[in-house]
Amino acid sequence: MKQSAARQTLAIHLADEAATTALAARFARTLQAGVVIYLDGNLGAGKTTFVRSVLQTLGYEGRVKSPTYTLIERYEAGGLQLRHFDLYRFRDEEEWESAGFRDEFDGHNVCMVEWPELAGQLLPAADIVIAFDILLQGRTVTISAFSNLGEQCLNTLHA
Numbered sequence: 001m002k003q004s005a006a007r008q009t010l011a012i013h014l015a016d017e018a019a020t021t022a023l024a025a026r027f028a029r030t031l032q033a034g035v036v037i038y039l040d041g042n043l044g045a046g047k048t049t050f051v052r053s054v055l056q057t058l059g060y061e062g063r064v065k066s067p068t069y070t071l072i073e074r075y076e077a078g079g080l081q082l083r084h085f086d087l088y089r090f091r092d093e094e095e096w097e098s099a100g101f102r103d104e105f106d107g108h109n110v111c112m113v114e115w116p117e118l119a120g121q122l123l124p125a126a127d128i129v130i131a132f133d134i135l136l137q138g139r140t141v142t143i144s145a146f147s148n149l150g151e152q153c154l155n156t157l158h159a
Contacts, residue, residue, distance in 0.1 A: 004125065004146055005146075006144035006145060006146055007146060007151055008145040008155075009145070010142070010144075010154060010158070011141070012142075012143070013140055014046075014139045014140070017046070020046050020050060020053065021049070023050075023141065024049075024051075024052075024053030024057065025054075025057040026157060027050075027054060029057070030156040030157050031080060031082075031153065032149060032152065033081075033107075033109070034110070034149065035111075035149050035153060036113070036128075037111065037112045037127065038113050038126040038128070038129045038130070039051070039112060039116075039132070040116070040130065040131040040132065041131060041132030041133065042132075042134060045132035045133070045134050045139065046132050046141075047114045047130075048066045048086070048114070050132075051112050052064040054082075055082065059077050060077035066086055071085060071086060071087065071095075071101075072085050072086075072101065080110050081108060081109045081110065082109065082110045083109045083111045084112050084114075085101070085114060085116075086115060087115040087118040087119050088118065090118045090119060096119065102122070105123070113126075125146060125147070126150070127145065127146060127150035128143060128146065128150040130142070130143050130144075131144070143157070
C-alpha cells in the first residue's frame, strides 16, 4: 500500500457527531464511481459513522452495519455501488484472494476502506485518505487527495 504525496489537503474540526454527519453529507455529494477512499483513525474515531452518514445521504434506507466481522458490506445508493471494507480482522493474502476483494476495486465501485494498512500491498492506491483524530473536544478530520479523481472530489467539497 504505497501512497504518493498528497496533492491537496483539507483539515476540518468536528465538534461532535452532528458535525461528522454534516461533513459526511457534504462529502457524499462529491463521490464519483471508481473512487478509492482510505479511512484512517483509531477505534471509535468515527469512521463507520462517517460511512453510515454518506450512505444515508445517498438515499440508502437499510441498516448500515460495521463490516468488522464480514470484512465487506455492499450497498447501492444514489446511483453508486459502494463497498465498505473494515480490515481490522484481516489476516492474510489468501483471505483477500479467496474473498474476491480484488474484483471489488473495478473502477466502478466506490470503495471505502477502514484499516487499509492491514492489507499491505494488496490494495490499490487511495484517491482520497480521510484521517480521523480524536481530540479532548471533538475530532479533527484531514481529507487528502492523491489523484485527479481525489482532487475533483475535494474541489467539489470546497465549493
